[in-house]
Amino acid sequence: MSGIAAENTVTVQNLLAAFEGESNANAKYTAFAVKADADGLHGAASLFRAAARAEQIHAANHARVIKQLGGEATCEIHPVEVKTSLENLKTALGGERYEIDTMYPGFLAEATERKNTSAIRTFTFALEAEKTHARLYGEAVALCEAGKKDSWIGTARDFFVCPVCGYTSETPDEHERCPVCNAPWERFETIR
Numbered sequence: 001m002s003g004i005a006a007e008n009t010v011t012v013q014n015l016l017a018a019f020e021g022e023s024n025a026n027a028k029y030t031a032f033a034v035k036a037d038a039d040g041l042h043g044a045a046s047l048f049r050a051a052a053r054a055e056q057i058h059a060a061n062h063a064r065v066i067k068q069l070g071g072e073a074t075c076e077i078h079p080v081e082v083k084t085s086l087e088n089l090k091t092a093l094g095g096e097r098y099e100i101d102t103m104y105p106g107f108l109a110e111a112t113e114r115k116n117t118s119a120i121r122t123f124t125f126a127l128e129a130e131k132t133h134a135r136l137y138g139e140a141v142a143l144c145e146a147g148k149k150d151s152w153i154g155t156a157r158d159f160f161v162c163p164v165c166g167y168t169s170e171t172p173d174e175h176e177r178c179p180v181c182n183a184p185w186e187r188f189e190t191i192r
């Protein structure tokens with residue numbers, strides 16, 4: 001940890017943990033999308049792909065700050081355990097809830113104490129975007145549990161992902177600008 005200033009040690013450790021979490025979430029959701037398609041849950045597959053893209057954006061944002069602070073963004077990608085699509089959706093929802101309720105609030109508090117604006121920004125972007133994922137996964141879990149394959153979870157659909165912060169929406173032209181980072185809506189990526 002040679003290039004990292006002593007006062008940034010914990011912030012960088014937290015950024016690395018978040019980088020690892022986001023990178024593994026990307027791998028998980030990518031595998032879960034394949035399974036959802038195989039199960040005929042094409043809308044759920046679209047959601048997994050959109051969220052996977054958002055996690056990739058979070059990982060890249062965290063990596064930039066890690067480098068800026070003199071660290072190196074590396075992590076281990078664990079093998080993905082693919083179960084039934086309902087279980088996969090619940091795993092995804094649980095991961096999002098952990099990040100929203102525990103991981104990012106803790107990391108944000110530390111970065112705020114250190115007044116590290118770059119770390120505060122990347123943690124805030126991820127935290128706010130994960131809330132959109134939790135909402136959508138929650139909806140998908142409920143529909144899947146109710147056996148409603150004729151709802152949106154059954155049909156491939158577009159999701160709109162902010163390329164700056166990963167905010168994810170199912171509604172086209174929801175806002176003029178991203179409600180989290182203010183990026184113009186025209187820049188949003190369409191993921192299906």
Ligand SMILES: [Fe+2]
Pocket residue numbers: 025051054055096129130133
């Ligand atoms: Fe997420």
Ligand SMILES: [Fe+2]
Pocket residue numbers: 162163164165166167178179180181182183
């Ligand atoms: Fe955004």
